[in-house]
Amino acid sequence: MHASPILLSFVLAASLTACADTGPHDFDRRMASYISAPEADLVSGLGVPRQIYEADGRRFLEYDFGGWRSLASGGPSFGIGVGGARWSGGSGVGTGLGIGFGGSPQPQYVACVVTFEIRDRHVLDFHRQGDGCR
Numbered sequence: 001m002h003a004s005p006i007l008l009s010f011v012l013a014a015s016l017t018a019c020a021d022t023g024p025h026d027f028d029r030r031m032a033s034y035i036s037a038p039e040a041d042l043v044s045g046l047g048v049p050r051q052i053y054e055a056d057g058r059r060f061l062e063y064d065f066g067g068w069r070s071l072a073s074g075g076p077s078f079g080i081g082v083g084g085a086r087w088s089g090g091s092g093v094g095t096g097l098g099i100g101f102g103g104s105p106q107p108q109y110v111a112c113v114v115t116f117e118i119r120d121r122h123v124l125d126f127h128r129q130g131d132g133c134r
Contacts, residue, residue, distance in 0.1 A: 023134055024128075024133050024134060026134075027128070027133045027134050028128070028133075031114060031116075031126050031128065032126070034046075034116065034123045034126070035123050035124070035125065035126070036122055036123060037122065037123050038121060038122055038123075039059075039061070039118050039121050039122065039123065040121075042061065042116060042118075042123055043061075046063055047063075049061040049062055049063050049116075050062050050063060050064045057119075058117060058118070058119055059117070059118040059119070060115050060116065060117055060118070061115070061116045061118060062113060062114070062115045062116075063113070063114045063115075063116070064112070064113055065112040065113070065114060065132065065133065066109065066110055066111040066112045066113065066130060066132045067109070067110065067132070068107045068108070068109055068110075069107070069108060069109075069110055069132070070105035070106065070107055070108075110130065110131055110132030111129070111130030111131065111132050112128065112129075112130040112131075112132035112133040112134075113128070113129045113130055114126055114127070114128045114129075114133065115127050115128075
C-alpha cells in the first residue's frame with residue numbers, strides 16, 4: 001500500500017511546523033535554568049524587567065515576552081471553477097475543483113508574561129501566563 005503524494009506532503013508540512021514550535025515545555029526549561037541564580041544573572045540574561053514589585057520582603061520581576069507573530073490563517077480551503085472558450089471551428093467548456101491548505105499569514109498578538117520571585121537576591125521560582133510562551 002502506497003501513500004499518496006498529497007498525503008505525504010501534508011504530513012511533512014505538519015512535521016516541520018511541529019519542529020519549528022518549541023512549545024511551553026522548552027520555554028519552562030529555559031526559564032527554570034534561572035532558579036537559584038543571583039538576581040543580577042537573571043537581569044543580565046533576560047534584560048531589564050518590565051516591572052518590579054515588592055511585598056512582604058519578597059521581590060517580583062515581571063517580563064513581557066509577548067509580541068506580534070505571523071500565524072497562518074484558516075485551515076483547508078476549497079474552490080470550484082468553470083470556464084469556456086470559443087474559437088473558429090469549435091468551442092470548449094472546462095470545470096475544475098481545487099483543495100488548498102494554509103493561507104496567508106496574519107499578524108496576531110500572542111501574550112507571554114513571566115514573573116520571577118526573588119528572595120535573598122536569588123531567583124526562587126517563576127510563573128508564566130499566556131499562550132505565547134514558547
